[in-house]
Amino acid sequence: MDDRKFSVLIAGGGSTYTPGIVLTLLEHIKKFPLRKLKFYDNDGERQKKIADACRILVKERAPEVEFEASTNPEEAFSDVDFVMAQIRVGKYAMRSQDEKIPLKHGVVGQETTGPGGIAYGLRSIPGVIQLVDYMEKYSPNAWMLNYSNPAAIVAEATRRLRPNSKIINICDMPIDIMDRMAAILNLKDRNELVFRYYGLNHFGWWTDIRDKTGKDLMPALKEYVSKNGYWVGGDYDKNTEASWEETFKMAADVYALDPTTLPNTYLKYYLYPTEVVKHSDPNYTRTDEVEAYRQKNVFGECARIVKNGSAKDTNFVSDQHSTYIVDLCTAIAYDTKQRMLAIIPNEGAISNIDPTATVEVPCLFGATGAERIAMGKAATFQKGLITEQNSVEKLAVDAWEEHSYTKLWEAFSLCKIVPDAGVAKDILDDMVVANKDFWPELK
Ligand SMILES: NC(=O)c1ccc[n+]([C@@H]2O[C@H](COP(=O)([O-])OP(=O)(O)OC[C@H]3O[C@@H](n4cnc5c(N)ncnc54)[C@H](O)[C@@H]3O)[C@@H](O)[C@H]2O)c1
Numbered sequence: 001m002d003d004r005k006f007s008v009l010i011a012g013g014g015s016t017y018t019p020g021i022v023l024t025l026l027e028h029i030k031k032f033p034l035r036k037l038k039f040y041d042n043d044g045e046r047q048k049k050i051a052d053a054c055r056i057l058v059k060e061r062a063p064e065v066e067f068e069a070s071t072n073p074e075e076a077f078s079d080v081d082f083v084m085a086q087i088r089v090g091k092y093a094m095r096s097q098d099e100k101i102p103l104k105h106g107v108v109g110q111e112t113t114g115p116g117g118i119a120y121g122l123r124s125i126p127g128v129i130q131l132v133d134y135m136e137k138y139s140p141n142a143w144m145l146n147y148s149n150p151a152a153i154v155a156e157a158t159r160r161l162r163p164n165s166k167i168i169n170i171c172d173m174p175i176d177i178m179d180r181m182a183a184i185l186n187l188k189d190r191n192e193l194v195f196r197y198y199g200l201n202h203f204g205w206w207t208d209i210r211d212k213t214g215k216d217l218m219p220a221l222k223e224y225v226s227k228n229g230y231w232v233g234g235d236y237d238k239n240t241e242a243s244w245e246e247t248f249k250m251a252a253d254v255y256a257l258d259p260t261t262l263p264n265t266y267l268k269y270y271l272y273p274t275e276v277v278k279h280s281d282p283n284y285t286r287t288d289e290v291e292a293y294r295q296k297n298v299f300g301e302c303a304r305i306v307k308n309g310s311a312k313d314t315n316f317v318s319d320q321h322s323t324y325i326v327d328l329c330t331a332i333a334y335d336t337k338q339r340m341l342a343i344i345p346n347e348g349a350i351s352n353i354d355p356t357a358t359v360e361v362p363c364l365f366g367a368t369g370a371e372r373i374a375m376g377k378a379a380t381f382q383k384g385l386i387t388e389q390n391s392v393e394k395l396a397v398d399a400w401e402e403h404s405y406t407k408l409w410e411a412f413s414l415c416k417i418v419p420d421a422g423v424a425k426d427i428l429d430d431m432v433v434a435n436k437d438f439w440p441e442l443k
C-alpha cells in the first residue's frame with residue numbers, strides 16, 4: 001500500500017442508504033484511506049437532514065476526514081477520486097406510481113421490473129448521464145460506481161451514450177444472495193465462494209459455486225434452496241421485512257424450473273407474475289413500506305443525532321450493500337483484480353448472446369476498471385429469457401433517445417409480464433401522464 005488517501009463523493013447524498021455507506025467507509029478507512037467525503041444531491045433540504053448527522057459521525061470517528069455537502073455540481077464534483085451514484089429520479093412519489101399504475105391494470109408493479117422498471121429507467125437515464133458529465137468536467141480522472149436503478153436500463157444507456165466514460169454499473173442483489181449461501185453452508189462469508197454467474201441485471205443465474213479448494217457446493221445449496229429458497233431464518237433474518245421474506249422463500253419455486261442453476265430472486269416477477277399480483281395490494285406497495293420503515297428510521301435517527309450533537313450511540317450499522325462498494329473502490333484503487341460482478345457490455349462474455357447486450361457477469365476489478373470473464377453459452381431457457389428481456393431494455397433506451405411512443409409501447413408489449421399490447425397501451429398511457437415532468441415528450 002502507498003500513502004494515497006481518496007476523496008469520495010456520494011451523489012444522492014439524501015438517500016436512505018447514505019448513513020450505512022458512510023459507516024462502512026469509516027470502518028474500512030485503513031483498507032481504503034479517505035481524505036475527503038462529499039455529498040451531492042439536487043434536493044438540498046432532504047440531503048441536509050442526512051448530511052448534518054453524517055458530519056457529526058465523521059467528526060467523531062475520523063476527524064482527519066474533511067466533510068462537505070453541496071447542491072452545486074462544480075463544488076461537489078471537483079477534487080473527487082470516486083463517485084458513488086445512488087439517485088432516485090422522481091423519488092418515492094414516482095416509485096409509488098411505478099408500482100401502483102401497473103397493478104391497477106392487473107400487472108406486476110415493481111421498482112425495476114416490467115412497466116414500472118421501464119418508467120423508472122426513462123427518468124434515470126438523463127439523471128445519471130448528467131452525473132457522468134459533471135464528473136468528467138470537474139474530476140476527469142475519477143471513477144463512478146453507479147447503483148442508481150434500474151441498473152440494466154441505465155447501463156444500456158451509458159454503454160450507448162457515454163461509451164468511454166469511467167462508469168461501472170453494479171448491483172447488490174447477488175451479494176445479498178451469496179451472503180445467504182455462505183450462511184446456509186456455515187462458511188465465513190461470501191468471499192469463500194468461487195462462482196460462475198451470468199444474465200442481465202436482476203435477471204441472472206449461478207451455474208457453478210465452489211469453495212477455495214475446488215469442492216462443488218452446488219449440491220448442498222440446491223438441496224437447501226429446493227425447500228427453503230434463500231431464506232436462512234433465525235438470527236440471520238431477524239430484521240428482514242416480510243415482503244423480502246416472501247421473495248427469498250419464493251426462490252424455491254424459481255429454482256424448480258431449472259434445477260441445473262441457482263436463480264436471482266428477481267426472476268420470480270417474470271416467472272410467477274400471477275402469483276405476485278395475487279399477493280400485491282394496489283393501494284399499499286413496497287414504497288409505502290419503505291416510507292413507513294426505512295425512510296422513517298433513517299431520517300428519525302439522523303434527527304436524533306443532530307439533536308444530541310453526537311452519534312456515539314447510533315443504531316446505524318454498515319451493511320452488505322456498502323461493503324461491496326468499498327471492496328470495488330479498493331480493487332480499482334489498488335489494482336487487486338478481485339473477482340466481482342458488474343453490469344457491462346457483453347462483447348462475448350455470454351457467447352450466444354448479442355455482443356451489444358448489457359449483461360451481468362463476473363469481472364476482475366483493477367486500475368483500468370472491470371475486465372469481464374467469459375461465461376460460455378447460455379442454455380436454451382436462459383437464452384430465450386435473456387434475449388427477450390434485453391430487447392425490452394434496448395427498446396426502452398431507443399424510446400428515450402428517439403422520443404418514440406411506439407418504441408416504448410413495443411417495450412411494454414414485449415415485456416414478459418404484460419399480457420398483451422392492449423394492456424401495455426393502457427398502462428403506458430397512464431404512465432405518460434404520471435411522468436410528464438420527467439420523460440421526453442413522446443411522438
Ligand atoms: N443497484 C443496487 O443494487 C441498489 C441497491 C439499493 C439501492 N439502489 C438504488 O439506489 C438509489 C437510492 O435509493 P433510495 O431508496 O435510498 O432512494 P432515496 O429516494 O432515499 O434517495 C435518492 C436521492 O437521490 C436524489 N436525487 C434524485 N434525482 C437526483 C438528481 N438528478 N441529481 C441528484 N440527486 C438526485 C433525491 O433527492 C434523493 O435524496 C435508487 O436508485 C435505488 O434503486 C440500488
Ligand SMILES: O=P(O)(O)OC[C@H]1O[C@H](O[C@H]2[C@H](O)[C@@H](O)[C@@H](O)O[C@@H]2CO)[C@H](O)[C@@H](O)[C@@H]1O
Binds near residue numbers: 173176
Ligand atoms: O425495496 P427496497 O427499496 O428495500 O429494495 C430494493 C433494492 O433491492 C435490492 O437491494 C437490497 C439488497 O439486496 C439487500 O442486501 C440490502 O442491502 O437491501 C437492498 C435494498 O433493500 C436490489 O439489488 C436493489 O437494486 C433494489 O433497489
Ligand SMILES: [Mn+2]
Binds near residue numbers: 151170
Ligand atoms: Mn440491484
